[in-house]
Amino acid sequence: MDTARANRRLVIRLLGGSVLMFGFGFALVPLYDVFCEVTGLNGKITRTGAIETVEADTSRQVRVRLIGINNEGMPWEFSPQQSLLTVNPGEMKQTAFQAYNPTGRSMVAQAIPSVSPGVAAQYLHKVNCFCFNAQPLQAGARADMPLLFVIDKELPPEIHSITLSYTLFDITEAQAADNGSAEPDGGSPI
Amino acid sequence: MGMIRIIPLSCALILLSASAQAEWTLNLTPGVTEVSRSVYDLHMTIFWICVAIGCVVFGVMFWSIFHHRKSRGAKAHHFHEHTAVEVMWTLIPLGILVAMAVPATATLVDMYDPRDAKLDVQVTGYQWKWRYQYLDQELDFFSNLTTPREQISNTENKGEHYLLEVDRHLVLPTDTKIRFLLTANDVIHSWWVPALAVKKDAIPGFINEAWTQIDEPGLYRGQCAELCGKDHGFMPIVVEAVPPDQFEQWVAGMKAEKQAQQQASERTWTLDELMAQGEQVYLSSCAACHQANGAGLPPAFPALKGSAIAVGDVQAHIDIVLHGKPGTAMQAFAEQLSPAELAAVITYERNAWGNSTGEAVSPAQVSRVLAGEGAAEEGM
Amino acid sequence: MSTLDTATDDIGHDHHGPASGIGRWLFTTNHKDIGSLYLWFSLLMFLTGGVMALMIRAELFQPGLQLVEPGFFNQMTTMHGLIMVFGAVMPAFVGLANWMIPMMIGAPDMALPRMNNWSFWILPFAFAILISTLLMEGGAPNFGWTFYAPLSTTYAPPSVTYFIFAIHIMGMSSIMGAINIIATILNMRAPGMTMMKLPMFVWSWLITAFLLIAVMPVLAGVVTMMLMDIHFGTSFFNAAGGGDPVLFQHVFWFFGHPEVYIMILPAFGIISHIIPTFSRKRLFGYASMVYAMASIAILSFLVWAHHMFTVGLPLVGELFFMFATMLIAVPTGVKVFNWVTTMFRGSLTFETPMLFAIAFVVLFTIGGFSGLMLAIAPVDFQYHDTYFVVAHFHYVLVPGAIFAIMAGVYYWLPKWTGHQLNERMGRLHFWLSFIGVNITFFPMHFIGLAGMPRRIPDYALQFADFNMVASIGAFIFGFSQLLFVWNVIQTVRHGEKAQARAWEGAEGLEWEVASPAPYHTFATPPRVD
Structure with a gap:
């Protein structure tokens, strides 16, 4: 019958539509990263790796505030060498965070960066950062974790000050479970 | 059923009580910063616009209810469309919305301008307390609820600032632009002080910022606004605004206390x-x-x-x-x-x-x- | 594909009445039976969620902790929200759709009767699972009905897995229901029933069903991501692995905002039937009503982040979502103006359904006003997550969605049962509900503005008076619903014989068939001119 066929066709389309929307829910994850990059939402840093050296813009100074944060259950001492830097846009700046594992066991940490204001994130170019990799530390050991970054000269003029925070998460157990295999999926590797 | 008559009435009450009583209020606080006052003005403007629209719409409705009832012998008319009228009541609200959007945008732009902050305070949410770090003063402390358990479990009379009192206030200088850098240690919290019109989520792994400039010294109380687990209702915020010179003294005092603590542990x-x-x-x-x-x-x-x-x-x-x-x-x-x-x-x-x-x-x-x-x- | 066998196959060999015994209800493919099942189930859930609401209000009657622990309080707020949204409001609308849509468009049954049976019967299992979490170790979900990560992932009680399964089943039920409704409306209309002649309730449901198909899978996606984060080591929402807790909120509200319109559009439809009936006048602006609902539905996909103004969106984001949200006031306004104009110069009477419909228009509009205030981002920083928000969404959901459902039940009850309802009892129920609802939720505006956050089991002393008032109102409202239950049961059992056209001014195909509606209606499609 006609109605029966029409119904069948419609049901298949609508089911297809809902499967598509289920997929769309997951597609929101990478879309969100693109969205973040475009709008500077959430201060995700996407620009990393080597960069051509350019001449620094000495006419302008930007205050860069560095913050080290421990997430829950992370007993390390973790703080920036210098809490406040003054940087010229275009200038390559080297600094470091100091970490110390006071516990009696060796642990692995992952540092997660975040920038405020969010729009500044796309102008902060990290050439090298300890946050690219998981950071193991033996019981009672100390480490200097290096950070090399450049602020883009295109930084909008109304931004005078940028905050760059690193939150340290204890991933010892996750690493042991993964046995150092693949990056956990779901989010972009930082 | 005249809800609409209750609104202006309650408004009168709001205005009365705002002057009569400081604690027991019906309305938003005007607060103690320029931003909080413009937020308050915006709130009242939009409120009165809504009241006006409500008067017109409900006015027509109640007029129909009283005059066009069948028991009064009303006969139903037969119109059911009128393009001009329908276009009109699409465009007029649109105009009103544009008029609202202008001041709202101005206030929002102002809130997003943390330029030239003189003091950076890192605020970290924990289950269930706040931690304050004065980044350039190298001060760092937690702020815990001090309301005794006996008051919460009703075995003792409740104090004046029940659930809104902490052991260490967040002391801030007045007339100084202060930037808050917010994050959390475990779950999402939200740092809210109504008098400053600052509410910002504190998200684990991420940094957020907000700013304020307090005009008047005083104690301003707030609470965590984002459900963060069992004791979400028990992690208040107390901001103590003091003149800048007193703030300097307080910083010195805190440093001395830190030293005393060190001695105590020895x-x-x-x-x-x-x-x-x-x-x-x-x-x-x-x-x-x-x-x-x-x-x-x-x-x-x-x-x-x-x-x-x-x-x-x-x-x-x-x-x-x-x-x-x-x-x-x-x-x-x-x-x-x-x-x-x-x-x-x-x-x-x-x-x-x-x-x-x-x-x-x-x-x-x-x-x-x-x-x-x-x-x-x-x-x- | 047996579920795809359609109603039209049954015509000609299925002209008997209902089967007897429990089997009738378990295996029924009759749209009226399934409609009744949905409605009874929804009533049961409404009462269950209501008991939880009263536990919340009882605890909040006075400052201090009296009755429940904070952890249990959070379980109550969470379960109350979930049960009311997914168990009371949504199934009630689906039940009304099942009963009324085939009769309104002159179809013999829903397009896919066997799938219809399935979409109902998986629901009780979903809620059995959800409610059983209350007895589990660690307790029921306690992270709010919005279940923000990481509170609902890393920090959740073990019962979160059962919660996820329950949500999955509810989602499947809704999607199947929505597909069925769309197929019925698009393919089963009587000859001559063109789209622009569709009764407004049918239009509202067609739009709602498309919203459901668009967003319920996204909800399924977000809980699946949670499941994977909790059990399979992924990091969608876990910052430690490169995920983002704010992403959760974006995905959730991408579902969540259309969801709130799913809960109000069918209410618009119901009200658009009742007001013309008791005004004895055609609905004003039929076409603009349809366009208004369609624009509300489309806009609902562009405003989700107004639930997240305080998460730290960039300025442009805040502005975009603020403007888009304000824009929704325009089509919503058009609907309210149309209802008022329908009443204007009508010939009004005020039977119970009309009383609920008028209360709907007034109180929903008040909820709309507070919604407009909440849309203003800079002021929302003060309102966000306070009782002002609680007042707002209860104004649009209780005297909004719930009043519309009750109005619809009272309106169509004579058609379903063949009995006129007890009008005096109905009016008493209305006035107690109306007074109760306002006493409960109006003071919440004040305590919210004065600074009381939502979802707290205990509060500072300056909020005490209005909390007490709100609690008293909640008990008035809650217990007056027993009158509703009693009235419905009495009307089902006996009462004055109802005419086919049970209300004087009622128009539409459903009033052409006898009251009570025969078990099979429109086996031969009517002609609509």
């Missing part, structure tokens, strides 16, 4: 001293989960009374209090409390509620663990 404490101090620390930092009687709220929050940790190996006990237990609600207290406080509370846990180890843990012992010496080799 001297020798008796068991009684430790127990007395330990009880205080326990009630403000531990009792929310492990309960004042040490019975806990199993399974999430285990009992300490008779527990293997509290009557067992002292090193393991120190380790768990200092560094927390990953994957559970047990936090690391190494940063939250001074060595003397840590020693006191551990001693208290080992000797209260029938836990009778008789052991006193000295501040020096704790300091050694903090310095990394004597870290328990066997781990957890």
